[in-house]
Amino acid sequence: MTSTSRYDADDRGYFGEGGQWGGRFMPEALLAALDELTAAWTEAMADPSFIGEFEAILRDYANVPSALYEATRLSEQVGCRVLLKREDLNHTGAHKIRNVLGQALLTKRMGKKRVIAETGAGQHGVASATAAAYLGLDCTVYMGAVDTRRQALNVARMQLLGAEVIAVDTGSGTLKDAINEAFRDWVSSVDHTAYLFGTAAGPHPFPTMVREFCRGIGDEARAQVLERYGRLPDAIAACVGGGSNAIGLFAGFLDDEEVAIWGFEPGGDGVETGRHAATITAGGSGVLHGARTYLLQDEDGQTVESHSISAGLDYPGVGPQHSHLAHIGRARYAPVTDAAAMEAMALLARTEGIICAIESAHAVSGALDVARELAATKGPEAIVLINLSGRGDKDMGTAIEWFGLGDAQKDVEA
């Protein structure tokens, strides 16, 4: 499970030559905890019994490995093979369960009894509440007040699972503010509490640790494609907010230089409007939440509020390994607007009978453009693999509003 890629961070958590991305820009009060976490995680990943337990839980409880599905009707639309890695079929409906089960298992190993988490769309919060229930841990989830309103269903799910959900109304009331509040809790409770970080961002070791707990997405997909088609895909694609599902997928293919890697960012109303969360496309280098990475900021270094129709992508930063991969050109990142994502959501529903998360719809939209180009140059045997990172139940309120659903007389433009 341990990665040996030359794209990895160094021992201090820096990616790239000269320590350009990542690191640990954190209050001194938390450094002992980060050191403790790094040591415990490193030791656990070298312990076959921990790995074995993690893999058994994923298999028996989380329904992993997830299926690889050839979307034939969608493929017909673009002219080449489109494959979907069905992380939406995991327990709790997203890739997030892999990461939190890993971190929660580590929490128990460290002898801590309480976990905290932040969440945007609620999927990480639901996964954290689920893992806490499964492993008998107390759980508190911080969620932006704006997000608690647009993701009320997931708030209810977390509460039913026994978690305390705290609405954060400081700042923009979204994911970044929930992260700030979770850090504040952690600095006061670090002796008995673990912070289950929700994405591959934050201070070292979180970007690498979250990637490693999610890398099964890529490792499984690579093996599944090889077994079924006898070769690697031409391109892989995932949505990128903080970027945990994307880095999990990418990790399996980074050393396969012939595989094109695409990350699709939330373009909101359009990057040119300024209302978006396309961090890599339109941001600049800076430090946020403990790491140097691309972020949306003004000329004074103040974080700029992001916007996305998807609460799960509405984050002004991004995991530092993505910044590194973008900087060196190993992965390409492009924005997808709210409108294009919603169009792809409807298209996938109509062609394949799959209602995906709006996050994943960004990947679908961007990947279909990539697939059309590949079909034109390489023909119908070209393969594009999309990580369908989550299911769309939680987003039905947004879909109802966007498409004007719920009225039997209306139709949806796909």
Place this chain on the structure above:
Amino acid sequence: MSTTPAFERARSEGRAALIGYLPAGFPDVPGAVDALHVMVDAGCDVIEIGLPYSDPVMDGPTIQAAAQQALDAGCRTTDVLRTVEAVAATGTPTLVMTYWNPVERYGVERFAADLASAGGAGLITPDITPDAGDAWIAAADAHDLDKVFLVAPSSTDERVAMTTAASRGFVYATAVMGVTGARTTTSDLAGPLVTRARALQPKDAHLPVGVGLGVSNGDQAAVVAAYADGVIVGSAFVRTLLDAGTDRAAGLAALRTLTEDLAAGVRRGDAGGA
């Protein structure tokens, strides 16, 4: 300028120094300058000026509210430097306390140069530790600025030694595990941390140890002054101005009363710990 003479003077008077914090731009840029002048006049030995930041993870609700008010009113990094200039002109050592990204965005070398030109004494960096602060350490040394790093109750002895060795001016001991904010009682973690910060610093360094987080009145200041070289107060000053609302005169009067109370507290501390 450095904070060192202020600590030496306090030490010669057998007491701890009083270090007062207020964010720049709160309640507005000239209002902050007026307030900081009152704090100097009423007994602060060292001033910390906060650079308002959008994501202050170490701050509690009081300071975050003030910083947000400053940002909403348009406070810029250049306003912070102008505020430093206005306060440093009084002769009181004036530091900036800032999260890292605004400095990096402004340009580390440029920030150090402009801070020094404004008469600033140095920088307190809550989210930069010495082992992640190469760029700042180089710039600060080039411009003869204080580097005030933090130690915490959770810091290992190795980290306390590393941090005190890298600090100049004083080392900032966070007295509790938590964010900023006035507390009804001071922490029992502070005394042992100060002892460690003194014992583990380089031999003959005599680096003063300031204790922050939680002090809100003269009695608490006296308790901390009994064992620390400096008593750092922030949220309590901010609270007086928040409570006064739009009545600026009442806010400044309350600020003066509080500062005098705290200044008396550090003077009746058990011979100052210095």
